[in-house]
Amino acid sequence: MEKIVVRQLFRNLDRYANQIVELNGWVRNNRAQKSFGFLMVNDGSFFETIQVVYEENLENFKEVQKFRVGSAVTVRGLVVPTPDAKQPFEIKAQEVILEGDCPEDYPIQPKRHTREFLREVAHLRPRTNLFAAVFRVRSLVAHAIHSYFQEQNFVYVHTPIITGSDAEGAGEMFQVTTLDFNNVPRTEEGAVDFKQDFFAKSTNLTVSGQLEAETFALALRDVYTFGPTFRAENSNTQRHAAEFWMIEPEIAFADLQDDMDLAEGMVKYIINYVLEHAPEEMAFFDQFVSKGVLERVKAVAASDFKRLPYTEAIEILLQADKKFENPVSWGIDLSTEHERYLTDEVFKAPVFVTDYPKDIKAFYMRLNDDQKTVAAMDLLVPGVGELIGGSQREERLEILEQRMDEIGVPKEELDWYLDLRRYGGVKHAGFGLGFERMIMYITGVENIRDVVPFPRTPKNAEF
Amino acid sequence: MEKIVVRQLFRNLDRYANQIVELNGWVRNNRAQKSFGFLMVNDGSFFETIQVVYEENLENFKEVQKFRVGSAVTVRGLVVPTPDAKQPFEIKAQEVILEGDCPEDYPIQPKRHTREFLREVAHLRPRTNLFAAVFRVRSLVAHAIHSYFQEQNFVYVHTPIITGSDAEGAGEMFQVTTLDFNNVPRTEEGAVDFKQDFFAKSTNLTVSGQLEAETFALALRDVYTFGPTFRAENSNTQRHAAEFWMIEPEIAFADLQDDMDLAEGMVKYIINYVLEHAPEEMAFFDQFVSKGVLERVKAVAASDFKRLPYTEAIEILLQADKKFENPVSWGIDLSTEHERYLTDEVFKAPVFVTDYPKDIKAFYMRLNDDQKTVAAMDLLVPGVGELIGGSQREERLEILEQRMDEIGVPKEELDWYLDLRRYGGVKHAGFGLGFERMIMYITGVENIRDVVPFPRTPKNAEF
DSSP states (O other): OEEOOHHHHHHOHHHHTTOEEEEEEEEEEEEEOSSEEEEEEEOSSSSSOEEEEEETTSTTHHHHTTOOTTOEEEEEEEEEEOTTSSSSEEEEEEEEEEEEOOOTTOSOOSSOOOHHHHHHTTTTGGGSHHHHHHHHHHHHHHHHHHHHHHHTTOEEOOOOSEESOOTTOOSOOOEEEOOOTTSOOBOTTSSBOGGGSTTSSOEEEOSOOHHHHHHHHHHHSEEEEEEEEEOOOOOOSTTOOSEEEEEEEEEESOOHHHHHHHHHHHHHHHHHHHHHHOHHHHHHIIIIISTTHHHHHHHHHHSOOEEEEHHHHHHHHHTOSSOOSSOOOTTOOOOHHHHHIIIIIIISSOEEEEEEEGGGSOTTBOBOTTSSEEEEEEEEETTTEEEEEEEEBOOOHHHHHHHHHHHTOOTTTTHHHHHHHHTTOOOEEEEEEEHHHHHHHHHOOOOGGGTSSSOOBTTBOOO | OEEOOHHHHHHOHHHHTTOEEEEEEEEEEEEEOSSEEEEEEEOSSSSSOEEEEEETTSTTHHHHHTOOTTOEEEEEEEEEEOTTSSSSEEEEEEEEEEEEOOOTTOSOOSSOOOHHHHHHTTTTGGGSHHHHHHHHHHHHHHHHHHHHHHHTTOEEOOOOSEESOOTTOOSOOOEEEOOOTTSOOBOTTSSBOGGGSTTSSOEEEOSOOHHHHHHHHHHHSEEEEEEEEEOOOOOOSTTOOSEEEEEEEEEESOOHHHHHHHHHHHHHHHHHHHHHHOHHHHHHIIIIISTTHHHHHHHHHHSOOEEEEHHHHHHHHHTOSSOOSSOOOTTOOOOHHHHHIIIIIIISSOEEEEOOBGGGSOTTBOBOTTSSBBSEEEEEETTTEEEEEEEEBOOOHHHHHHHHHHHTOOTTTTHHHHHHHHSSOOOEEEEEEEHHHHHHHHHOOOOGGGTSSSOOBTTBOOO
8 A cells, every 4th residue: 555645646646546545634624424424635735635435334434524624634545536526536435544633613614714814824824725826836936936047057146134235225124133222332422332233233134135146147147046035114015025035136248138038038937837837726826816817827928028118118108098197207117007008908918118217226227328218127017017127237337336426325335346347347137026926926816915924014923 | 150158168069169159258367478378268157267269360469468367258269179188178269359357456366365365355256266166056055955845846935034933942033123222112111112113023033944834834744944044143163154044844744754764865865966067066176175075975975874863872972982072971962073973983974863862952842752852863974963953843732832831932922833733733844954064065165154155154244
């Protein structure tokens, strides 16, 4: 008798049909009749649940009838193909053993729970269909990303989480400290004496690994980061979390076109990988979470992404036969309604908007010859909006220093960053993908709290 | 003419031999003679440097003669096989273009630099042989780990970095806060009012994702974490960093034997993956960093790991024909000299020491029937000592609660953890691998500061 997991049965039924197998799992439902019953068992290895039929010939039949939802069991039995039923097989039990009991007050019952409730029992919600599917897809997307870059010989770089610099200025930061609030050390002048802090200076949680990744791209050519990043923004929206993961590739001897090629390839790779490895989960999302999500992501994987300069995008918006809430003029940052108009109505495909006005973009983006725009790109996708933001980096020392002076970025703190332009600097580019945004896009789940195992948001750091 | 990277030439010379190619890279050395010269060029895609021969027929011959170390160049030329030379080919230049200049004060010159010096220019050190090799191997080991688990259908879980609990008590923690040291809010009683902090409570950086990973194992069966962890310990040793990465698999319906099988398989998978994907880097470590490291890791990949109960280990040590500095008796924690004696002298192979006295292990480890030991394991490897620590987890609610009471672990804070024993709890197990320790083991590099891109240690959070 072979010990197996449920995934093996679904993926290789021929091998196990009419064999006796042993498996473990948790009871999702128990429909006990007078002389027989059905246990629906899920073992976590596979999205689908299997049906175990038990009959009164079992020694412990009366006990099995009372096995409660949430209990853990070991089942030994015969795999019986059921080609005409919804499930391709069932298990005819010869033995069902209780491994772990579950009381009646178990919060995860076979009924519809609200997502708000399930967030409160985040330690139990992976036991539901929705969250088992979300978190397996999350894992698959992570591996797809690693595989995409590693197959192309990229080097994965762990940029630091604790950082002594807040130079990128991408938002409010969390402070990291070992100082005691009850006994704050002071300098003679009365300032907080960070010399006595763990790192002998004030430190924060990173908001981006890009600048450090650039140092590696200028040595190893093609690199990427994949790690947690943080924003101490007091935003209680569906799309913001204080802790989230980012992917930031950086490529040397490369320009904005190469950057977009890389981003487009990545999005398509991720989608195809998930379609191949999680068809059951994707069917579930399509049916119960976001109707049409399957067609939507398939269409994206098959489409050529449009590349559209910002200036042309503005012209299209100005000529649109549509009234926008946010007025359109050259120089504005595009708002969601503008982005959605471009992707959903005009192009019906993902769109890279490129070459934004320099004043609405970061200091490190390469100034174009027009002196007004920078070699930036945002990838907008239908139904969601911005998925990726990237740019070619300013590799010319003088122009970069001038931009930093204009915007007030402290050059002394970033002297090491300027070194990359002093010592064999070359054109290079990169982008950032918010990992959770990609998961939300692929699954159709609309709240970031529902795609993170234990979300961190204002006033919430449970578990 | 094809644009290529150096890796393609080395891996597929036949395809490019006697072809004209274009490539980019950085000058590692320039040996200019009167009527010709040699540029040693590295493009980051491959460990080895290529030799570019240039002659006075080049239009800019006199300029090329002066190209300095560190400069970035584009080279167009003929790939000429050199079967009798050390390098299998060279490039006969038809054109060499300067892409990025490099001044004479460039810190990375073609000479031996101390590792201490290179730490100070951590943004430039990936441009050296040693660090290019270390960081590529680091990346490969990361991908090997993901591949090992994903191929076995494990779910990768991002456990939280910011945590509201310090329950595991694995060491001193960093505080994460948005409170202002200059204006600390107070409660009426005068205590620090963490209700006004970002998360409305005191929060820290995680020391381990294990407890959260257990919640996922009890839903999805086989899971793993791979993320940064933190210790605010003021240890300035070669083996300690304040920020490091950990891998923590957790498997349900599994015992300590399954756990050791998983760990042994992982270590072998990692070694074989690196041997296959980085033979040049491994040869370099073997020759210049740690003589014999190649044989050592190969032997480990080919060996059966010994499994030895702690009590037997103590007997072996007591009977050893050797004087230890730290006296041996049942109940002690093994020190490095004991571990090295077992691995290097007695077994000459990796050894799992199992079933340690409960008093020297964590509260969550499963109590054995002898009531004195717990189902723990440490993997000791020759030349290094402890690489992995793991255990079967205590799944019995009453015994776990009793242990928590004995040790003083607050049960209220970990009520969610106890839920895993209340609701369908089953035997499960897991382990932790310090990622940097694995890199040090495989590369032979002895200081953790030299295997982390930008290390964080006491008084040091540069870049």
